[in-house]
Amino acid sequence: MEYWATSEEVVLEGTDVLLFITCPSSRSPTHLAHGERSRFHLDTLSSTLELETYSSLRAAQTKSNNIFHNKTKTTHLKKLKQLNPKPADCTTTRLQKADYQRKTVVNLSDKPLNKEHISVLSRGLKFVPTRPLRNHDDFIINVEKGLQQLAPGGKVDFLRHQIADILQKSKPQQPNITKPERQAITDLRKDKSITIVQADKGKAAVVLNTNDFNKMVSKILDDDTTYRKIKKDPTQKLQSQHKAHLKQLRDNYELSHELHHKLAVSHPQAPYARATVKIHKNPPKARLLVCSRDTVFYNTAQHLTKVLAPLGKTADSYISDSTDFCEKLKTVENPGKIVSYDVVDLFTSVPINETLHILRNRLDNLNSPLDTKLSTDSILQLITNSITSTYFTWGDELYEQIHGLPMGSPLSPILSEFYMTSFEHQALSSSLIKPTCWFRKVDDTFVILPQANDPSALLQHLNQQHPRIQFTLETESNSQLPFLDVLVTRTTDNTIQTSVYRKPTHTDQYLHFDSNHSLRTKTGIISTLTRRALNLSSVSPQPELNHLKHVFTQLNNYPPQLVNRVINSTVNPPPKPTTTKPDPAPIRISLPYTGKTSHHISRLLKQQAGGGVGDKDDTPTPTQRSHKQCDATYEQPESSTQHSFGMIKAIISQSLFQEALNSRIIKKEYADSPTQQPSALTECKKGGAPGAEPCHSPSLSIEIRRYQPSGTESEDL
Template sequence: MASVDIQSLFTNVPLEETTNIIVHGLLNSNEIPHHLNEKQITKALQLLRFPKGKSLAEIITTRYGRPTLHVYRRTEKDYYKARKLECDIEFLKRCKNSDTIPSFIKFKVHSQNFLSSHTYKSWLLKLLNFEIKSQTRKLSRLNNNHNNHVKSLKSECSYIDYQCLICMLHTNTDKKFVNVRKRHQKKLLNLGIDVSKKIKPEKVIFYLSNRKVTTEESELLALGLDFGFPIMNIKYENFFLGFERICNRISRFNIFGNDSISSIHNKISAVAKNAYHLFCRERRSNIETNSYHLNLLSNLRDDENLIITKPDKGRGIVLLNREEYNMKINEILNDITKFRLLKTNIATHILKLEDKLNRYLRSIKDSIGESVYNNLFASGSRPGVLYGLPKIHKMGNSIRPIISSIGTFNYNLAKFLVPILTPKTKNEFTVENTKDFVYDITALKFNEPVVMASVDIQSLFTNVPLEETTNIIVHGLLNSNEIPHHLNEKQITKALQLATIDSVFTFNDNLYTQTDGVAMGSPLGPTYANAFLCYHEKVWLNQCPDEFNPSLYRRYVGDTFLLFKNCSQVEQFVLYLSTKHPNLKFTYEIEQNSKLPFLDTIITKDNGRLTISVYRKPTFTGLGINYSSFSPKLFKLNSISTLINRAYNICSDYVSFDKEMDFLLNYFTENSYPSKFFYKILRNFLNKKHSSSTPVLSAAKDLCYVTLPYLGHRSFSIRKVLQSIFKDTFPQTDLRFIFKTTTTIRSLLNKTKPLPFALRSCVVYQFKCSRCNSRYVGSTTRSLQHRILEHMGMSYRTGVLLSSPSPSAIREHCYSTGHPLT
């Protein structure tokens, strides 16, 4: 046996080598104590390797030499410059998104009038974009240099020393950056941009789902479902559709000048093609910019158990489980007194309804005229679609059913009847809007004490009795001799029944019909509700005993404002109303502290008069159109001017108007609007209200509306060119543009199943022969299934071969060549 001893072991252990061995061993074995991470261990070792009180430069020079110290200083300098440059670019982008130009970008001009010109503003924007691009290129070069210096430092230092130096570099830079960020925030605040204010996700997102949402997903959803992104993809045919419509419209205009229709078509075509090619070049950068947000939204969309929608009242985002959503909708549909499941083929049933309407229209064609007949004629219609909006303000979060009726067989008929029936929806007790209500209420004066109350009808639309209301409307029209187009009682009754009774809709691929009540979403919903109540409330108020008859009664659809002598009369009056019709159930609210909310106002009793200010329900979340949303600036301007005008019309004194302006300033600031932008619009609004201007009379022009996808600044260039073409050639026409933001959070989260191909209408289709290269391209306004059966020579009602079908190029080709018609 022998023994071996190591002389002076402790003093001869290589500290650096042993430290590296320990750290790597702990990391590889996942045995780091107290759940510390590598950075925390490095921080602890930093105190050992680079103790306080000793010069960092001396330690690096002693261990590795002056060249390594030089590399470290360059690394530190480049890292700080890169971080500061990132902060500068972020500042410039915030200014660009807020349409605000930093003072160092602005240049002096000779004439002050030039400062407000479009040319000056466009050059400022170009300079700002150039500054962002040049700083971005500079940042890329700095990052490359920094990465090279980091590699060099890593190769020259030990692992532990390298980690310690990088940790110290980041710590020192973060300390310096506190002042840099404060300086940028102060600059933004001077420009009217308060970055400290923003909508909190927990205020606008209602979590009714089991899914856990990350912080990044919450911050993205908190921007709102209408938040727009730069357009990333657009179909060729959809882009050119708006320009095709312009060309079709101008064919009936009178041309001024030397241009012909074909030359004008060529000019419009050149504008469209140039804009499309420029968009295709910019498309890649849009995708790269939004790729992070697109990935977050795609993860939410791909969750099959998650429903993302808006609340029933107020703006916000609701996340709920699909199973719970379907269960609540089915509970509503299981009410056999309101809905019935149809076990028939959807396409066949829609055709039967179309035939029923079209037979009626043919019988009155001479009375209504050719143009009205063509507008109401049903072809290629689809069933309605049922969806629900959660009532987050109520216990249990019940669902309000909404039926999207656009494109249904009787939708145009319902729209046609609305203006005809409107006179029967008004009486001395109704108010048309908040402005009229405010005017009536503020004019009141009372010497005796009064009690304010409001009465609401529960689920009014679905409880309006269709047959009874139809009879009320028809008799009212007959008594006043206001039936249009010389229709008789039977014909107008049939029209109302077709527009309301036979409405069908789908939910989860099942077809339903509503057997009673007006569908939420039908154009006739408010009309029927108002007509029903206008007829009955006159009788009810005339028969009401004087002991609790209200001294004032004003109603807007299902909400009623009343004045009584004392509180006991309120309950008596509501009990009286509850006995008048079995379909109606009433709830009421009495004033509290001399205040009562009604519609979007709050009414206050003040020395024998009623004063009014703006009221927001508890469901108000503070969410609006975010200023950084990719949408036309006009939309954002109108969102401010609309709320200012609303406050001006509602507030009965300037004190409440001033308070409302303070509220709106904070509201728009939280939605990333620059305060200077808000003050500018407010100043212009008040100047118009308090300055007398003589209107300039001019000849009325034909309005021509054009809908195009919003492409940012490119859209306004298109508008400018097209307006110049119209100004020279069609001076009698006013060309108006409607720019639509197509890529929104709502569209990216959309899980709605598209209609089956057989039910789609107004489509362009292509037939390709299975045996040869022959092709046929056609279009149809009817359903695709209808057109396919017609090509096959079969009846679209029975599916049986017809003895004498209408001519078809596809069928003739197949018969002549012997190729199968498939």
């Protein structure tokens, strides 16, 4: 607050007064004495100033203090409201959260669940609690292989010193669960009488008696028309045969040395099965899923899928995703009857021989060559080897799928696309009913028929084409029909509108904000769902955006300002600079995420590669990315089995780092066993066979297995 006299400048600072002699022309302060401002305490001037002047100064001081106090109070209240937002109706919010917990935790077991059990399970099976970083093997293993390429020569030792320094100075993360909740996790994990699995639809956590769960799965595996037991694990035999075949292709110059090395899996494991539970069925049923990651043919299947991808997009009925589906619906005018046909158990029903014959015809009649040096015979032989390997493990038993394409193989979706394209062409050519519209995504088909046609008649015709390919029919209800995640609505003027659709079993559960994941992962979920709302809503996306705001802030504990910022930046994106698309980074290093420590090491590696430093969330700008030679990403820790290769790499890596650690005279010793962060409830709690890995997709291009000595357990939520 400033108080101006005719010839003086008076500035109030609390109870102090600063006086300046002021020039009338320029009002620039000049010195009162010796060129310095003179400071007086207001109370000391009471005997010097006239009563009227003193009273004016006192009043000005009081007014200034009140203004400052009110401004500070308003600022603090605003910050407090942002940090701890409270809804207007707390009772309604509590009821919503209680209903949310009932939807996300389904207890079908005899074990009563207390408040802590429900609290941790309602956060989702992908919730990751924080753990103290007592062992650095995860960083050492993932970084070591890229160091020689990233910093050849003597710079490697210096880079090891820097990374070792960061690891030793790293502070433990703040716990994101309470001690009773951590004890609840231990209690659930140690209770072998129950099994915790994910619901088949909606991501709910389902708690079952272990005996009941095993009976559900046995009911599936005992079907001798689909599965049969085998006595011996064929993994090693298949690996030897596959290596010999790849070597032959390399010698024939159909595979480069680099690609040959990529397709050959050094230490493969057997595919394993896990199960989810269909709680929307009465009684509940199990659904079997097979994970083929790190198996003999997995890398080969991935490569062949990429090679054949252009052939799978040529059908007129093909839709790539929901956005493509909505764009194609815009061309439909005066729709008739809206129905959908769904294939029952497509992968296990596709006839392999017919599919390979269809593919050979497609390859022999190509308009443009594929991006590969492999011949048609070599492609078909590799595919045959990959899809005829249909064995998997469940517990201590080995099973083999008798019919169809293997579940979990990257080749199964695209081969199904080839077969279904041929199937629908033959079926529609011979049908008396000619659909106005026919769009298909794998096994789901959206159809518009003329009003005079009967959808059941077309269903009967489709089911007569092949004994194992059977369809089900769904018709519109109340002028609405869901397809994929799109709700198709017929308006009163006979036009089509689209919006986002959620199944009744949907729980609105996404990655909890308190989970130990990178902030970039959490904001990516919000932006992805926002883009989906924009792409699928043909009228106004605002109702869907309001729903997302409510779900993330009230049910998944996201800060409102973060949610609003991400949604607004997605709806109104800033202009992007026109830059050329950068080449992929030749070196990719995946770091376990442990908070700030992961960010620090990631920035250090990017600086060493000459790519600059990313922002606070480690996302480099387009200019920085165009010069980047190393791509450091984060992976969530996973439960892993013990492999000799992983042990050797861990021993080598640790010995290489040990010299750097010792040279820094580090007094703190490593723990005897590595501590892995929890990622979900233990494997058997997830519905997988005991000892099985969770099936997920970390972004890895460095083939290093996680090291876990025998006797150590990974705590899972």
